[in-house]
Structures are given as C-alpha cells and as structure tokens.
Amino acid sequence: xxxDARVSTGNEWEGRYGYSRAVRSGNLIFTTGTVSMNExxxxxxxxxGFAQAGRCLEIIxxxxxxxxxxxxxxxxTRFYVTDISRADEFGRAHKAFFGDxxxxxxxxxxxxxxxxxxxxxxxxxxxxxx
Numbered sequence: 429x430x431x432d433a434r435v436s437t438g439n440e441w442e443g444r445y446g447y448s449r450a451v452r453s454g455n456l457i458f459t460t461g462t463v464s465m466n467e468x469x470x471x472x473x474x475x476x477g478f479a480q481a482g483r484c485l486e487i488i489x490x491x492x493x494x495x496x497x498x499x500x501x502x503x504x505t506r507f508y509v510t511d512i513s514r515a516d517e518f519g520r521a522h523k524a525f526f527g528d529x530x531x532x533x534x535x536x537x538x539x540x541x542x543x544x545x546x547x548x549x550x551x552x553x554x555x556x557x558x
C-alpha cells in the first residue's frame with residue numbers, strides 16, 4: 429500500500445521539511461505532529477495548555493475529515509508536551525474533544541518543540557470504515 433491521498437495546509441514547516449499534514453493509505457489516516465498554530469504561524473493562546481491542545485485537535489479533525497474520515501474514526505492520539513506537570517490541562521482538552529469514549533492516548537514529556545511558545549504537539553491515527 430502507498431499513499432492514496434494527502435492534505436497540506438501550506439504552512440512554513442511543511443514546505444521546508446517536505447511533509448504532509450495528513451496522509452491516507454487505504455482505510456488508515458495518519459496525521460503529522462500538530463501544534464496550535466494560528467494562520468500567521470504564531471502560537472494559539474500562548475501559555476494555555478488546554479486551549480493549545482484543543483486547537484491541535486481541531487486542526488487534526490479538519491485534516492481527517494478532508495481525507496474522508498471523521499472525529500469518531502480517530503483511534504489513537506499521542507501528546508508530546510513540554511511540561512508533564514501540566515498534564516491535566518492537556519488531558520482535559522482530550523476529554524472535552526472526544527468525550528468519555530475517546531481514542532487511545534499516550535502523553536510524553538519532551539525537551540522542547542519547534543517553537544518554545546508551543547506547549548503541546550499532537551499526532552493522531554484514524555481507521556475509516558470503507
């Protein structure tokens with residue numbers, strides 16, 4: 429299997445590093461690490477982990493929908509956070525977005541992200557019923 433479809437937002441990093449926001453291969457959709465970026469590439473609500481995580485998940489949902497999936501098709505999320513002591517902010521955003529029956533979640537602390545104003549980067553995988 430190869431890549432059947434791609435989504436690109438055209439942001440600076442996608443072009444510079446040669447990657448897609450999300451790809452679909454068969455019934456699988458994979459999103460790249462997603463930060464809470466505004467249209468001008470600045471951080472969405474700096475220093476608010478809940479808001480940044482929510483924004484990341486909204487961006488991910490748009491990419492999944494563009495590739496023929498839906499939020500309910502997302503089966504796994506991975507959170508890369510710069511301060512694990514703020515895990516509750518990020519986790520509450522996950523639950524607010526997905527509800528009680530959300531996907532599998534991994535959350536790990538990392539030394540830093542591409543810009544220090546980003547507190548969280550999220551990846552997701554979806555399985556679309558065909």
